[in-house]
Structure formats: structure tokens, C-alpha cells
Amino acid sequence: MAARPPEEIKMTPILKALEDQDTSFTYDPLENAMVLNMGPQHPATHGVLRLLVKLDGETVVASVPELGYLHRGYEKIAENSTYHEFIPHTDRLDYLSPLSNNVGYVLAVEKLLGIEVPERAQYIRVLVCEMARVASHLVAVGSMGMDVGALTVLLWTFREREKLLDIFDVLCGARFTTSYTRIGGLQRDWPDQCTAMLDIFLKEFDEDLAEVEYLLRTNRIFVDRCEGVGYVSQADCIALGLTGPLLRAAGVPHDLRRDNPYLVYGKFDFNVVTATESDALARFYVRIAEMKESARILRQALGTLPGGPFNAMEPKRVLPKKERTYTKMEELIHDFMLVNIGIDPPVGEVYQAIESSKGELGFYIVSDGTGQPWRMKIRSPSMSNLQSLPMMLKGGMISDIVAVIGSVDPVMGEADK
Amino acid sequence: MNNGQILDKLKGRYPESIIGSDEFRGDLTVNVRKDDIVRVGEFLRSDPDLSFDLIVDACGVDMYRPEERFEVVYNIYSLKNKRYIRLKVRVGEEDPTVPTVTGVWPGANWHERETWDMFGIKFAGHPDLRRLYMPEEFEHHPLRKDFPLMGIPDSLPLPRR
Amino acid sequence: MAIESLQRDGFLTTRLDEVIKWARKNSLWPMPMGISCCAIEMMATASPRFDISRFGSEVMRFTPRQCDVMIVAGTVNYKMARVVRKIYDQMPEPKWVISMGACASSGGMFRSYAVVQGIDQFIPVDVFVAGCPPRPENLLHALMDLQKKIQGEASMGRGRGLPIYIPENPEPAIKAQPA
Numbered sequence: 001m002a003a004r005p006p007e008e009i010k011m012t013p014i015l016k017a018l019e020d021q022d023t024s025f026t027y028d029p030l031e032n033a034m035v036l037n038m039g040p041q042h043p044a045t046h047g048v049l050r051l052l053v054k055l056d057g058e059t060v061v062a063s064v065p066e067l068g069y070l071h072r073g074y075e076k077i078a079e080n081s082t083y084h085e086f087i088p089h090t091d092r093l094d095y096l097s098p099l100s101n102n103v104g105y106v107l108a109v110e111k112l113l114g115i116e117v118p119e120r121a122q123y124i125r126v127l128v129c130e131m132a133r134v135a136s137h138l139v140a141v142g143s144m145g146m147d148v149g150a151l152t153v154l155l156w157t158f159r160e161r162e163k164l165l166d167i168f169d170v171l172c173g174a175r176f177t178t179s180y181t182r183i184g185g186l187q188r189d190w191p192d193q194c195t196a197m198l199d200i201f202l203k204e205f206d207e208d209l210a211e212v213e214y215l216l217r218t219n220r221i222f223v224d225r226c227e228g229v230g231y232v233s234q235a236d237c238i239a240l241g242l243t244g245p246l247l248r249a250a251g252v253p254h255d256l257r258r259d260n261p262y263l264v265y266g267k268f269d270f271n272v273v274t275a276t277e278s279d280a281l282a283r284f285y286v287r288i289a290e291m292k293e294s295a296r297i298l299r300q301a302l303g304t305l306p307g308g309p310f311n312a313m314e315p316k317r318v319l320p321k322k323e324r325t326y327t328k329m330e331e332l333i334h335d336f337m338l339v340n341i342g343i344d345p346p347v348g349e350v351y352q353a354i355e356s357s358k359g360e361l362g363f364y365i366v367s368d369g370t371g372q373p374w375r376m377k378i379r380s381p382s383m384s385n386l387q388s389l390p391m392m393l394k395g396g397m398i399s400d401i402v403a404v405i406g407s408v409d410p411v412m413g414e415a416d417k
Numbered sequence: 418m419n420n421g422q423i424l425d426k427l428k429g430r431y432p433e434s435i436i437g438s439d440e441f442r443g444d445l446t447v448n449v450r451k452d453d454i455v456r457v458g459e460f461l462r463s464d465p466d467l468s469f470d471l472i473v474d475a476c477g478v479d480m481y482r483p484e485e486r487f488e489v490v491y492n493i494y495s496l497k498n499k500r501y502i503r504l505k506v507r508v509g510e511e512d513p514t515v516p517t518v519t520g521v522w523p524g525a526n527w528h529e530r531e532t533w534d535m536f537g538i539k540f541a542g543h544p545d546l547r548r549l550y551m552p553e554e555f556e557h558h559p560l561r562k563d564f565p566l567m568g569i570p571d572s573l574p575l576p577r578r
Numbered sequence: 579m580a581i582e583s584l585q586r587d588g589f590l591t592t593r594l595d596e597v598i599k600w601a602r603k604n605s606l607w608p609m610p611m612g613i614s615c616c617a618i619e620m621m622a623t624a625s626p627r628f629d630i631s632r633f634g635s636e637v638m639r640f641t642p643r644q645c646d647v648m649i650v651a652g653t654v655n656y657k658m659a660r661v662v663r664k665i666y667d668q669m670p671e672p673k674w675v676i677s678m679g680a681c682a683s684s685g686g687m688f689r690s691y692a693v694v695q696g697i698d699q700f701i702p703v704d705v706f707v708a709g710c711p712p713r714p715e716n717l718l719h720a721l722m723d724l725q726k727k728i729q730g731e732a733s734m735g736r737g738r739g740l741p742i743y744i745p746e747n748p749e750p751a752i753k754a755q756p757a
Contacts, residue, residue: 013547040661041611043640048613048658068550069658070614073566073690075535076559080566088687095615111442139618158625165622177615177710238496241472241524252496254471259499348441351492351501353473364492366478377476379492387527413614416550551692552657559691568691573656576663576700 018052018064033061038401040069046143046405047412049386053393053401060401063393065386070416078376082342083109083183084319086376091177093361093378093414096139097132099168100356101414102181107262108352108363109183112345113317120308121185122263127198127301128171128180129263129354130294134205135164135176136357137287137294144284144406145216148225156212160205167197183343184318185311198302205295213288226280230392230404234278240391241384244359245286246408250278256355267304268297280407287409317343342371351379358382358409382415418498420445423467431457446503451515454491454506458521461493461502469493469502475518475528477536481562486510487538491518491525508538517543535560602646602672603725605634609645609669611662613652616679619711620651628714633721642668647724649717650701653681655692659700666701674704674728676720679711686710706743 011019018035034055040048048069054062074093078086090105091098103125110117117125138157145153165175171194172178172187180187216222232242234250247254255272257265273289275282311318319338320331345367353362359381366375385408392404420440427447428435434453439446449457461469474492485507493502508515517540518525527549529540534548537558548555557564557572584590608630610620623630624638639645642665654662666675677697680686683706685695697703704727707720 013553017545017547040658041640041665047617068548068552069655069661070653071550071655071657071692072653072688073559073692076564076566077688077690092615095618114442155626158622159627162622162625162627175713176618238470239523241522243471254496349444349446349503350442351444351474351503360473362474362492364474364476364490375478377474377490379474383527383531384524387524564691566690573692574660575656575694576660578700578702 014052014064014066018054018062036398046410049405049410049412049415051389051401051405053398055398058397060393060396060398063390063401065389067383067386067412067416070412072417074378074417075376078373080372082339082371083345083373084338084342086373087182088177088179091179093380093417094136094356094358094382094411095176095413096411097136097357098176098178099128099132099180100136100354101361102179103129103263104352104354104356104361105363106181106183107354108350108365109345111352112348112350112365112367113183113314113343114346115184115312115314115317117185117312118309119264119306120190121310121312123301123305124186124190124310125181126263126265126268127190127298127305130297130301131164131167131198133357134291134294134298135161137291138164140287140357140406140409141212141284144226144280144403144409145222147402147406148222150216150219150222153212153215156208156215160208160212163197163201163204167194167201170194170197182311182319184314185309189310190305195302195305198298202295202299202302206292209288209291216284223281225399226284226403226407228277228279228281229396229400230280230407232278232388232392236388236391237278240388242359242388243384244355244357244381245283245290246278246359246385246388248273249275249282249286251276256353256360260353262352262354268300270297280403283407344371345369353379356381358411358414359385361414378414378417380414380417382410382412383417386410386415418466418500420500423500423502426464426467427457427461430460444501444503446505448505448507451506451508454504455516455518455521457504458491458493458518462521467495468497469495470522471496472518472522472524472528473501475525475532477532477538477560479536479560479562484509487513487536489515489532489538493522513538514541515539516541519543534558537561599729599731603728606647606674606721606724606728607637607639607645608635608676609642609648609665610638610640611648611650611652611665613650613654613658614681616651616682616711619714620649620678620717623714623717628718630718630721633718633725635721642666643670645669646672647674647676649676649678650682650697651678651711653686653688654694654697656694657692659694659697662697663700674724675701676705676707676717676724677703678707678717678720679709681710683708708743 036053036055038051040050050066052064053060090101093101138161142154142157168178169175172180237247237250251274253272253274258272270293273286275286315334320334324331325335347369349366351364353360361381362379364377365373368374393401424438434450434457437448461467471494473494476490478488487508489506491504529543530549532538533546534550612620677683682697685693705720705724707716709716
């Protein structure tokens with residue numbers, strides 16, 4: 001099938017960007033370039049990412065990703081809602097690990113206010129962040145296997161994830177989209193039933209993870225499809241601003257839990273996993289190893305969980321308990337003011353980042369002293385990681401595209417904000 | 418290196434480019450003149466002591482002031498020193514153009530595209546300045562303060578039922 | 579009584595309409611238009627614990643040409659609406675639409691410039707499911723209600739009924755499976 005001559009195709013800007021890319025990689029005397037649209041609706045379950053690729057036979061010559069199919073206007077919504085009201089919105093950013101988004105946002109607001117949460121709340125936040133990381137990596141590993149063709153892996157990892165979702169269900173009331181953290185603490189305390197459930201999960205987790213890894217580690221098809229695919233050099237990773245498992249698979253031992261510790265991560269003993277090959281297979285191994293490290297942190301945190309209050313003692317910033325709101329006058333007034341007008345932060349700006357499962361998730365808040373932020377910028381790791389996609393896909397084949405996107409593991413909810 | 422030393426080194430090298438600085442909750446913010454942002458950025462990245470090489474974020478802020486309405490904010494991280502720095506550039510509304518930093522940090526490419534999409538700030542020298550989130554035919558810039566939250570009716574087409 | 583006649587005589591008599599509707603409702607092949615967080619709950623419905631395949635919906639074909647029901651799961655914004663409409667048009671008749679979640683039904687918690695406040699502005703919807711995200715049991719309830727609706731409407735011609743609304747916590751007629 002011959003390609004249409006260029007003057008018949010309307011040169012939209014995105015198509016022009018594709019044509020302008022440097023195509024000096026291959027010289028094709030037959031001039032058989034075809035433009036393929038891997039549209040926003042696609043079986044690879046990474047959401048609504050549109051990819052235009054220019055092909056020479058099966059080889060990808062150039063590619064341009066297009067975002068924006070899930071743009072919901074978070075930053076504009078944040079300017080029009082109070083700090084407390086925005087907490088449920090943060091669940092829907094990286095919807096595979098919603099609890100870590102909650103923690104990241106609340107840490108940024110607490111940095112702005114300058115309040116310190118009690119130790120028990122910090123330990124519980126660490127527990128919850130690591131469980132969210134394990135849940136997210138399970139989906140990443142499962143869907144990478146499914147994209148490459150190993151369908152069983154997805155069903156097995158979803159079975160593991162259901163155990164974690166049961167724990168979230170008992171803890172906060174929702175399987176995911178939890179909205180568990182609050183400014184100054186948490187929504188409710190960590191019950192003992194969750195300790196028992198987490199104990200059982202951790203006992204079974206090692207063997208289950210070993211089963212999943214065994215399915216793929218020695219599988220000739222998986223290894224051949226993922227090895228050497230999607231290579232980014234270390235210097236390019238740093239120049240493009242990639243973070244998370246992509247940067248660690250390139251050999252840079254950068255992990256915000258170790259380098260700029262937040263919460264109580266300084267007290268736990270865990271390794272930062274790196275690899276050197278920086279291809280899709282290396283990222284897969286990095287994710288599996290990170291899950292094991294998260295299980296280590298979970299065991300340590302669960303063993304040393306201290307007692308005490310779980311909310312900071314700041315009546316003008318922290319939402320009071322419900323039964324006191326109904327019976328005492330000061331709590332009623334504080335509740336009314338906090339819900340309707342919002343907290344009163346100082347004028348200034350802060351940036352606070354956490355290490356989420358995809359990379360560095362950061363919130364940049366500019367406050368003008370009122371209860372609603374003046375500007376909230378969400379630094380989403382998936383958007384920065386997707387910038388490397390044209391570099392990774394160049395020179396590969398069509399079937400490598402799916403493996404590469406699976407290894408980058410974008411979540412369009414946060415990439416499109 | 419702490420914040421004071423970084424600021425002294427910057428001021429020692431480019432004294433006329435640094436307009437002001439601020440420190441709040443441990444974060445260092447440096448106000449840079451618009452035309453010198455590329456030189457200051459290159460110095461921050463290539464100096465072996467400072468080595469701010471990972472661009473974390475580049476965004477715009479609409480301060481809604483009568484003069485110099487917008488600000489472009491760059492958050493940079495140093496892998497060697499493990500600290501952040503924030504550079505700010507003030508831009509006026511009548512000529513919203515800023516020189517691009519994609520020559521210094523290629524990762525700022527899509528962040529600058531997003532700033533163009535949301536605020537209308539042009540980046541001179543950017544290789545590919547297109548909209549990132551809104552459709553190409555959209556005429557307004559959503560994150561400006563005078564754009565309503567629910568949008569302008571009929572500015573985005575909807576398929577018929 | 580049809581079953582006794584089958585056992586007694588070896589054949590049963592019924593109307594063609596009923597057989598066609600019975601076949602259609604028990605083999606609804608969904609087209610998962612999974613856009614955001616509800617898509618993960620849809621994947622969980624397909625996972626072994628909640629098991630959508632016992633309703634005949636195991637084959638989640640991602641091509642619209644082979645599907646009966648489109649499950650729109652997630653926030654639809656103006657840029658994506660054109661794509662959803664295109665895929666709806668590519669599905670062959672008879673087709674139904676389940677609007678899963680608050681965002682697809684009414685815009686959800688996103689009241690902003692970019693989000694379509696309800697997909698029924700450009701697509702005819704048969705079942706709305708409330709929830710943010712709806713639990714997998716809720717989605718299965720919606721599927722069962724869609725099956726009842728298919729049994730009720732005419733199998734040929736334009737006999738489409740009114741849409742059905744599923745609230746967030748319906749009384750469970752069938753309890754969920756133990757874990």
C-alpha cells in the first residue's frame with residue numbers, strides 16, 4: 001500500500017513535528033515511510049497515550065507522543081478549593097498508588113505551615129507509602145508481562161494486589177482512592193486488624209513474588225523481547241530529568257528516601273537498588289528488587305510502631321474529631337472555619353517531593369495567605385519520564401514499543417494532570 | 418555547601434544578573450534577570466562544586482500584578498550535593514518571551530511546552546513549541562487568572578449525539 | 579416448564595425473540611474504554627476474585643468491531659470525547675453502553691474547563707453506575723441489570739428502553755464470593 005503524497009495530508013503541528021525529526025538514521029531508497037497512529041484507545045493498559053510513529057517497514061524511524069487526553073484541570077481546581085478539599089483530588093493523580101500521593105501533598109502543605117506530626121503518624125505514613133509502592137509495582141510488572149504476551153503474570157499479580165486492597169479497605173474504607181491522610185496527621189488510627197492482615201501478607205509475599213519472578217526470569221521469550229530494548233544512556237537520563245526506576249536502572253543511585261529523607265525513613269535499613277544496563281529488562285529487575293526492599297521496610301516499621309496520638313496538636317489547622325465537634329464549642333468553630341474558609345498559611349512558596357513508585361512526585365505551592373493556594377504545580381514523574389520515549393523507540397521495531405512503554409510505566413492520570 | 422555559600426558563589430560570578438533572593442523553610446529562591454537565565458543556568462550546571470544537573474520542574478505562575486505579570490520558576494536538583502535551588506524569572510504581559518533553557522537542561526522541553534499551553538509565555542529558541550495538554554485549535558490559555566474555571570462555552574467542540 | 583418439556587419430549591418450543599435475547603444477554607462482550615482510575619477497577623473485575631467471565635464477558639476485545647457493550651470507565655474530557663464517539667460509531671448493532679463511575683456519568687468531582695460533564699451529552703447510555711470508583715461488585719450488578727434490560731426490550735427494531743441508574747450501595751441480592 002503506497003503512502004499518500006505529502007500535499008494531500010493536512011500538516012497539523014503534531015504531524016509537522018514528526019516530519020521535522022531527524023530521520024538520518026536510515027536511508028531508504030524506496031521512500032516507503034508510513035505514519036502509524038497508536039491512538040489513545042489502545043490495548044496496552046497504560047491509559048490514554050497517543051503515539052505517532054513513522055515507520056520504515058517494521059523499524060521505527062521517529063516517534064512523537066501526544067498527551068492531554070486525560071487533562072482534567074487539576075491545577076485550576078486547586079486554585080479554587082481549600083487545602084483540605086484538594087486531598088481527594090490527589091488520589092486520582094497516580095491512581096495505582098493513591099496513598100503515596102496523599103502523603104506527598106500533605107507533606108508539602110505541612111512544610112508550608114511548618115507543623116510537625118507526631119511519630120506514630122509518621123510511621124503509619126511510611127507503612128502506607130510502602131504498601132502503595134508494592135501495589136503499584138505489582139501492576140507495573142503484571143502489565144509489562146501482559147503487554148509482552150505473558151497473560152498469567154497479570155492475573156497472579158492482581159491476586160496479590162487484592163490482599164493489599166483488602167487492607168486498605170479496612171484501614172480507610174475504600175479499596176483505592178483512599179484520601180487517608182489529613183493536614184497534621186491522618187484520618188483515623190491504624191487498627192490492630194490491619195496489623196494482623198499485614199503480618200499474614202508479609203509472610204506469604206516472599207514466596208508469591210518468587211513465583212512471579214520465576215515465571216519471567218528464565219523465560220526465553222520474555223528475556224529476548226526485553227533485553228537491549230529501550231536503552232537510554234546515563235548522561236541522557238540526567239539531562240532529560242528522569243527519576244525513579246528509570247534513573248536507577250541506568251546506574252545512578254538516586255532515591256529521595258535516602259538522599260533527602262522525609263518522614264522517618266532515616267531510621268530504616270534498606271538498600272537502593274541499581275542496575276547498569278538501562279534497558280527494559282533492567283527496569284523490570286529493579287522493580288522486583290524494590291518490592292523486596294519495600295517488604296523489608298514494612299517489616300521493620302510494623303515491628304517498631306510507637307504508640308501515641310496520630311494528629312498534631314494544632315487546633316487551627318487540624319480538623320477536630322467528629323464527636324468533639326458535636327459537643328464542644330471551640331471544636332465546632334474550628335471545624336466551621338476550616339471547612340469554609342480554610343487554614344491560614346503564611347505567604348511564601350515551598351516545594352516538597354517524595355519518592356513515589358514512578359519517580360519524584362513533587363508539589364510546588366505558592367501561597368498568598370488565604371485558605372486557597374494561589375498556585376499549585378504538581379511535578380509528575382510520568383510526564384518527565386515520557387519525554388525519553390522518542391529516544392528509546394528510535395531504531396527499534398513496532399513490537400518493542402509495547403515493551404518499552406511497559407517498562408517506563410506511565411500513569412496518564414498524573415502525566416496529564 | 419549550604420544555601421548561603423551557593424548564593425555567594427552565584428553573586429560572585431554574575432553580580433548583575435541576580436536581582437534578589439529569598440529563603441523560606443530551607444528552600445533557596447534566586448530571582449534572575451530574564452535575559453541572563455541561560456548563562457546562569459549553564460554556570461549552575463557545569464560548575465563542579467555546584468553541579469545542579471537534574472531539572473526537576475519548570476512552571477509558570479500568574480501573579481496578576483499590573484507590571485511583570487508572570488513568573489517562570491525553575492526547580493533544579495543537584496545529584497552531587499543533594500539539594501534543590503529555585504530560579505525565578507519575571508515576565509511582563511506585553512512581551513511574554515523568555516529564552517529557552519533546553520540547551521542547558523534538555524529535560525525542560527515539555528515543561529516549557531506546558532507553560533506555553535497554560536499561560537501563553539513564549540520561549541525563544543525552543544525546538545518545538547506546541548501545546549501539550551489542550552487541543553491544538555484551542556485559543557485561550559487556561560491557567561491565567563482571567564480564564565474562568567468552567568471554561569468559555571463553545572471553545573472546545575463536542576461530537577453530536 | 580420448558581425444561582420439563584425438554585426432558586420429557588426431547589425438544590422445547592419458544593419464541594425466536596426470547597432465544598435471541600437469551601443468547602445476547604449471556605454473552606456480552608465488553609469493549610473496555612478504560613481511561614483512568616475506573617479502568618483499574620474494571621481490570622480487577624476481570625481478575626480471578628470477582629471474575630466477570632462467569633457472565634460471559636471474559637473476552638475483553640479491544641477492537642470495537644467485535645463487541646456488544648462499551649464500558650466507559652474514567653473521566654472523558656473534550657479531547658477524548660471525539661475518540662469515544664468514533665469508537666462508539668464503529669461498534670456494530672446491537673450495542674449498549676455502561677457508563678461506569680461518577681466521572682463518566684456526570685463529570686464527577688472534576689468541575690473544570692476540560693471535562694465533559696457526563697458522556698450522555700454525546701452518546702446514548704443504558705446503565706449508569708455510581709461510585710468513585712465503583713466496587714467490582716457494583717459493576718457486576720450493573721452488568722446483571724443490563725442483562726435484565728436486554729431480556730425486556732425487543733430484539734429487532736428500535737425498542738431501546740430508558741437508562742437504568744445504579745446507586746452506590748444497592749442491597750446485595752447475591753452476596754460477594756468469600757476471598
